[in-house]
Amino acid sequence: MIPAAFDYVRASSLTQAIDLLRNDPDGTKLLAGGHTLLPSLKLRLASPALLVDIGDLAELKGIEISETGIRIGALTTHAELFASLPLNEQLPLFRQAAGLIADPQVRNRGTIGGSLANADPAADWPAVMLALQAEIEIAGTSGFRTILARDFFVDIFSTVLEADEILARINIPRPTAGTRFVYRKIRHPASGFAVVGIAIALRLSQNLVSEATIGVTGAANHAFVGEDAADFLIGKTLSRENIDQAARLLSEATECLSDRYASADYRANLIQVELKRALLALTP
Amino acid sequence: MSTREERHTVTFEINGARKTVAAEARRLLVHLIREDLGLTGTHVGCDTSQCGACTVEIDGLAVKSCTVLAVSAEGASITTIEGLTPGTDLDPIQAAFHEHHALQCGFCTPGMVMSVRQLLKDQPAPSEHDIRRGLAGNICRCTGYHNIVRAVESLASKGEQS
Ligand SMILES: Cc1cc2nc3c(=O)[nH]c(=O)nc-3n(C[C@H](O)[C@H](O)[C@H](O)COP(=O)(O)OP(=O)(O)OC[C@H]3O[C@@H](n4cnc5c(N)ncnc54)[C@H](O)[C@@H]3O)c2cc1C
Ligand code: FES
Ligand code: FES
Numbered sequence: 001m002i003p004a005a006f007d008y009v010r011a012s013s014l015t016q017a018i019d020l021l022r023n024d025p026d027g028t029k030l031l032a033g034g035h036t037l038l039p040s041l042k043l044r045l046a047s048p049a050l051l052v053d054i055g056d057l058a059e060l061k062g063i064e065i066s067e068t069g070i071r072i073g074a075l076t077t078h079a080e081l082f083a084s085l086p087l088n089e090q091l092p093l094f095r096q097a098a099g100l101i102a103d104p105q106v107r108n109r110g111t112i113g114g115s116l117a118n119a120d121p122a123a124d125w126p127a128v129m130l131a132l133q134a135e136i137e138i139a140g141t142s143g144f145r146t147i148l149a150r151d152f153f154v155d156i157f158s159t160v161l162e163a164d165e166i167l168a169r170i171n172i173p174r175p176t177a178g179t180r181f182v183y184r185k186i187r188h189p190a191s192g193f194a195v196v197g198i199a200i201a202l203r204l205s206q207n208l209v210s211e212a213t214i215g216v217t218g219a220a221n222h223a224f225v226g227e228d229a230a231d232f233l234i235g236k237t238l239s240r241e242n243i244d245q246a247a248r249l250l251s252e253a254t255e256c257l258s259d260r261y262a263s264a265d266y267r268a269n270l271i272q273v274e275l276k277r278a279l280l281a282l283t284p
Numbered sequence: 285m286s287t288r289e290e291r292h293t294v295t296f297e298i299n300g301a302r303k304t305v306a307a308e309a310r311r312l313l314v315h316l317i318r319e320d321l322g323l324t325g326t327h328v329g330c331d332t333s334q335c336g337a338c339t340v341e342i343d344g345l346a347v348k349s350c351t352v353l354a355v356s357a358e359g360a361s362i363t364t365i366e367g368l369t370p371g372t373d374l375d376p377i378q379a380a381f382h383e384h385h386a387l388q389c390g391f392c393t394p395g396m397v398m399s400v401r402q403l404l405k406d407q408p409a410p411s412e413h414d415i416r417r418g419l420a421g422n423i424c425r426c427t428g429y430h431n432i433v434r435a436v437e438s439l440a441s442k443g444e445q446s
Contacts, residue, residue, distance in 0.1 A: 001331045002310065002312070003312075004310070005288035005308065005309070005310050006288055006309055006310055007309060008292065008309030008355050010355075010356075031353075031356075034351060034352065034353065034356070035333060035351055038312075038333070038352075038353070039332055039333045039351060041310075042312075042331055042350075043331060043332075049288070051309065051353075053353075053355075053356060055356065099417075102421070103336070103421025104346060104399065104402060104403070104406075104418060105336060105346050105348045105421040106333065106351075106421060108347050108402075109348075109352070192420075
């Protein structure tokens with residue numbers, strides 16, 4: 001199918017892109033990798049007046065690794081995150097999660113910034129960002145602001161981004177040495193999106209959990225942090241009973257989505273199953 | 285006055301030839317390739333970016349050309365199935381598909397071949413699992429994939445582990 005007609009501007013600066021958004025917040029859409037936006041335009045689920053292509057903006061590109069952490073530009077593609085050796089040396093979670101997103105061609109175009117800004121409740125990166133305690137850097141009319149990923153997602157397809165703001169970068173604090181990571185998902189067999197996906201960052205010292213962060217996607221209106229389950233695990237061993245109890249706490253942490261594909265009860269059950277599998281994968 | 289139907293000038297390289305064309309902003313790259321440039325080897329099989337029949341290479345990466353705007357191709361270097369060999373020769377991937385009966389109706393084949401190029405670039409000696417994962421973005425309604433996997437296995441470089 002063919003999208004309805006729109007105007008198109010290839011932005012040459014962040015300021016220009018923000019100005020264009022401000023001129024007509026309702027009628028303007030940013031275009032990053034286009035792998036969510038263009039399918040929805042083709043199906044005429046949206047018909048913006050103007051697309052602002054941000055693909056040339058160097059400020060939104062690149063992966064930088066420093067002593068304190070990792071900065072990822074919003075335009076970094078899933079394939080780049082999969083392939084980056086320096087990144088995956090620090091955080092192999094990127095390769096693991098990126099490899100579970102869509103297919104190779106989609107990964108070559110789709111961007112992490114587009115995925116987070118779009119806030120599909122079943123997208124994969126949101127869970128990973130939560131587990132990594134990422135901070136999101138947002139560009140707007142009056143400069144930059146930052147917000148923790150855990151405060152970024154608001155509802156189905158909804159974030160704290162204002163209509164004239166652009167997700168610029170993601171900052172990830174350098175994890176404590178010895179932290180281990182896992183991302184697991186139950187894929188929707190047709191779309192490949194997560195029916196439930198769970199990302200965990202976990203550190204053990206002398207067999208006791210000393211740090212744990214859990215991010216969940218797919219299950220609810222938006223990705224969320226499993227705080228109670230993680231708190232419960234601190235100071236405990238990864239015994240069968242402790243894992244079971246954490247899984248129960250996690251599935252009680254949210255009101256699950258219910259749709260044609262999976263009922264709320266089924267999703268709540270998948271949360272338990274996936275958390276158990278994820279924790280077992282991290283058990284030495 | 286609406287400028288939405290205005291045509292934008294786009295310049296890119298396709299199969300080694302430089303082209304400048306005019307396209308509406310909403311024009312999808314695949315339609316430009318097929319209808320304006322007459323390169324009909326690139327197919328359209330779905331409306332949902334899932335089938336991979338439209339796969340071409342942009343700047344060396346396999347992408348679904350139904351999900352790229354023609355205007356975004358400014359400055360790009362594109363290869364379509366027609367660009368693999370001059371004339372009617374088969375390139376090694378096409379020859380392997382022929383040899384292993386990796387096609388029936390052939391509708392998915394150009395996209396498959398373009399994805400196999402990417403797959404073998406990333407993993408010169410892929411396992412069967414790697415091949416199936418690498419072709420996850422291409423749907424074939426005829427072959428059951430089995431002979432496609434065999435064709436790709438026959439191309440895997442020996443002795444080199446990815
Ligand atoms: C066949 C298929 C399968 C897929 N499977 C999966 C999957 O398994 N898991 C998964 O997580 N995703 C999946 N996706 C989605 C894919 O990962 C998208 O690429 C991604 O969600 C959006 O990124 P994009 O760069 O393509 O964004 P675009 O489509 O360009 O934009 C998406 C939305 O975000 C806005 N936006 C984009 N960038 C910014 C920014 N920097 N700041 C503010 N707003 C911005 C746009 O205006 C638009 O509203 C799939 C997509 C397809 C087509
Ligand atoms: S036509 Fe492009 S993915 Fe189906
Ligand atoms: S050979 Fe017919 S769709 Fe693949």
